[in-house]
Amino acid sequence: MDVAIVGIGIHPFGRTPSLTGLQQGAYASRLALQDAGVEWRDIQFAFGGSISAGSADTLVNELGLTGIPFINVANGCATGGSSLISAFNAIKSGQYDIGMVAGFDKHDRGAFNADPKALGIGEWYGEVGMMMTTQFFAMKIQKYMHDYNISTDTLAKVSEKAFINGSKNPNAWRREPISVEEIASSMMVNDPLTKYMFCSPSEGAVSLVLCRADHATRYSNTPVYLKAATMKSRRFGSFEVFAPSQALQQVDGPTVDAAKAAFEMAGVGPGDMDVLQLQDTEVGAEIMHMAENGFCEHGEQEALIQAGATHIGGAMPVNTDGGCLANGEPIGASGLRQVYENVLQLRGQAGEHQVPGDPKLAYTHVYGAPGISAVTILQK
Amino acid sequence: MDVAIVGIGIHPFGRTPSLTGLQQGAYASRLALQDAGVEWRDIQFAFGGSISAGSADTLVNELGLTGIPFINVANGCATGGSSLISAFNAIKSGQYDIGMVAGFDKHDRGAFNADPKALGIGEWYGEVGMMMTTQFFAMKIQKYMHDYNISTDTLAKVSEKAFINGSKNPNAWRREPISVEEIASSMMVNDPLTKYMFCSPSEGAVSLVLCRADHATRYSNTPVYLKAATMKSRRFGSFEVFAPSQALQQVDGPTVDAAKAAFEMAGVGPGDMDVLQLQDTEVGAEIMHMAENGFCEHGEQEALIQAGATHIGGAMPVNTDGGCLANGEPIGASGLRQVYENVLQLRGQAGEHQVPGDPKLAYTHVYGAPGISAVTILQK
Amino acid sequence: MTKQVPIAEGLFTWPAERPALLASRCKNCGIASFPAAQSCMACSGQDVAVEELPGRGTLWTWTIQQFMPKTPYRSNETAETFKPYGVGYLELPGGVRVEGRLTENDPQKLHIGMEMDVVFAPFRTEENGDEVINFFFQPVA
């Protein structure tokens, strides 16, 4: 049994002091239900995630107490992927016809505070100042720039494109373009990455209604099919966040594995994709994830980005809604935002940030601690 | 595709200062793998839960980095149920042959500290001293005793039986029988419930290996089949924990709904069950859950318990391993402990706490905040 | 000068001549909920109106909290000065059953079905001297 997405809802990302994370989640859920033309009582199951805004299943207090199973999942930045895969499994199992996935969050300002103990790492690691995701991202791109000749100008161009796309997306947080010069000369955070090259914790919510593919046209004139939803954790030897040591022999990371599994499941290849949402916790991540997901060879990003290939009108549009860089990252919602954007794109409803040429296949990718990647492939 | 349990492992419950919760989880996982005769690298997916002992998916740091998808779930006391249902769906979907569920935890001493905000409740509710699960349980049994003539002596007899069963279970925490008199006269905690009528937070771990039913005999001479795994949340009008108000018109709680759904899924009835594990956060819960799950009429518990029906040798053995009362409650592991015990019972490997008469069908039930129940039915 | 402030905004009318608990009632299905919410848990309706709940009801169930809770409990008590307190649900006719602290903590003086009044009284004093007002259920004299 295939799985279709027939309803989507979003609460704008950014800062919304007047609403709790839960209320933003309820807002997005109501829009998703409305989009699918169903009532909350029609929903048979739900999976959801929120890291800092309470238990996702308390959404039932807002939406109504209908008795459905609502399972909370939590896999850091890959939480949205966990929800989607779990819902995908539930429908494929033949036990359910229609369900919802929901993600919302509301983080404090400033960098995320990770707890070493929760990840099985000694306290010393945090005490000396190494429990910082930003350092990992900086060190990974530092090595990558060295190995594959990526320039600092290319780093800045990734942010520039993100803020341009954000300016076209009414649900984005950062809606003002910023020049390459300003990006490159903003405060250095973790060399070689400056302040405007990182995404920040933020707030927001996304909900999706999923159903059996053979019921899809009951709910939507423009159903979008979830052709693949995969997740992989790190194999031994990959270079991952929060690693006090790493093996001398490096192997491919979970992104490479999740991408391969997804392409195999969907029976398509990277060249078939018309629009890409790739985890861009910072600009280096977007650059490296282009190759890790199979969309170019290592090192080709320099020429591609300099030529504008990843812009909305380019050959390989990446993060058309502004990505994490322009939307910030409410952890529970971030992965689902990518899917929301791809559904918009495949429906042709993305407005100013619509990719031209009637896109038919779309790709999402998230990466999170302690070394997990989740990928989806959507087809209209 | 049916689902079988072919490997079980447990780390003894109680207090283990020398091991982290994660290490206890790894211990149980290794035993489960060994029991199924498989290697960790053979496992294709995992679901796990831990509330206070870190992210369950960090188990891969102990067991090996094989790249599998490992999704963390979190539904309070029903966390084990969430893992099982998710694994059940994953195998039923046809995408996986064999996987693991794991639950572990390590709580501080003393009552659980719930956070109102995480459940969408105002801070005032906790500030005035109502954010206490123990109060809910006390008020629920207080009303039930009033409505159905349950005696305080019967309350004490439930604890007495739990500690007798615990004394027969080498993995239990409380292994000394305690007399009815001592239980009844121990410190009053929340009227009518005394100290020895409540379970306490503790530590422990359980892991299970699950596979497609048609592969089960590859791994086990005594496979046990998961005939049903259901979860329900509260409908409007049921009386649940952490409720600042409740409706005037009461409806059945999620336990009634989850039980009905499980019996329907398995095609069997309450009378067919040979051994029962019912959430016994305190003695009142066990009493009320007997009726809510369909094993007797409301009020019949008084006569049944006084007659010893719920003892291991009785007509309706309940919590044969000592339940939460004798094992304490490491939240992530507690629901899976019930399933572990039932597998032992169906295999005839429960030793001193073995139910006589070759049991063939076994039942588990958990209840957790904010009003969720999960049920499984196992068949050999 | 001591100021009296309600423990939370919107829980009850305060200050008021006759303070009362505030519920939301759904215009679709007629169900009341406390505290007042922006949507109805029964029918998912979003068209709700706030109303005052009755000041007298019957005790539906109760218990006594015999030990001092940890955080998030926030009174002015210490382990030494802590006094057990009653908690119960009061069934307010035509409204809803509301959970609250009882003014009575003697189990011998409490029974299901007894009549109680909703009263408002200081619960703790803040560092700035403000008295924090909460609602309590008190046996009808």
Next chain:
Amino acid sequence: MTKQVPIAEGLFTWPAERPALLASRCKNCGIASFPAAQSCMACSGQDVAVEELPGRGTLWTWTIQQFMPKTPYRSNETAETFKPYGVGYLELPGGVRVEGRLTENDPQKLHIGMEMDVVFAPFRTEENGDEVINFFFQPVA
């Protein structure tokens, strides 16, 4: 009297004439891991032995932490006295790549492939006066 204590037990030999980082090496697959663990992340083996890692290696990658981290960071610095610090992975031949703080924080003086030594030095002073020793990577003079 001031006492020197290691930041964590088992991370490195301390006190010792020539202190060294400690790794576990799997007797099944030969893979080393830092810090020493009771099982092997590569092959799940549980038969491991602890060994000392080499004291010199090459810098595999690095960055500079330009702002002061929040908790769980725990130095004696304040926002005013904080100095940016380097972090990098040092490839220890035959062993493993270890992540650690660098003694150098000038990006102009750091490059991938440079040789560095593992050194041990005070990181912070505890309230009781104890000096907490950590390991650092220092450019070879």
